Amino acid sequence: MNVSQAIETRRAIKNFDPHHVMQDSEIERLMSLAMLSPTAFNIQNWRFVLVRDPELRRQIRAAAWDQPQVTDASLLVIFTADLKAWAKRPERYWQNAPAEVRDYLLPALDQYYRGKDQVERDEAMRSCGMAAMTLMLAAQEMGYDSCPMDGFDFDAVGKLINLPTDHVIAMFVAIGKKIREPWPRGGQLPMQEVVVTDRFQ
DSSP: OOHHHHHHHOOBOOOBOTTOOOOHHHHHHHHHHHTTSOOGGGOOOEEEEEOOOHHHHHHHHHTTTTOTHHHHSSEEEEEEEETTGGGSSGGGGGTTSOHHHHHHHHHHHHHHHTTOHHHHHHHHHHHHHHHHHHHHHHHHHTTOEEEEEOOSOHHHHHHHTTOOTTEEEEEEEEEEOBSSOOOOOOOOOOHHHHOOSSSOO
16 A cells, blocks of 8 residues: 555544454554654654553543543554653754754754743644654554544543653544444545645735
8 A cells, every 4th residue: 555545545433343453563563653753853752652451441431432442442542742852861862963963953952942831732742643644544554444532531541641740642543443434524625725825815
């Protein structure tokens, strides 16, 4: 499957085969691809929580409007981000770059984030969104279906997964084998409504 096919065939699936088990090698492959997603300054601020414990899945489902994909999908990934990743040994992010690149980027990174809570949070959401799309398209290529989710109690889920105070939850992605076809696409807006050339009128 090429990228265009993955984009065209990916749908948000709500009904998964609860008996299907993904191989550890498949999960590792998916996560290795997600980790190639771009992040500003290469801070790699996403933290992927793979929920494997069935009881924890049930508790998370209760905090997610009882949506069945939380427990029935083969894999549930909670996309979180470390808001302070930029400040945690940032030299790691450019360890293979030339010295002049490191000397420029490390001070710039500090200047960009320090004391800017909204910038940190915005960056977390951008990073997790791009990684989630990477993960869903990779799953599609591997013959799996997926569902991006934000219909849950963020605070309750944070407590269940012991979310650190300097982290934030962005979304879930459920991955597995569908047992029911999705509804037809609800209706795509015309291109002329969503694509703007140069500036809004």
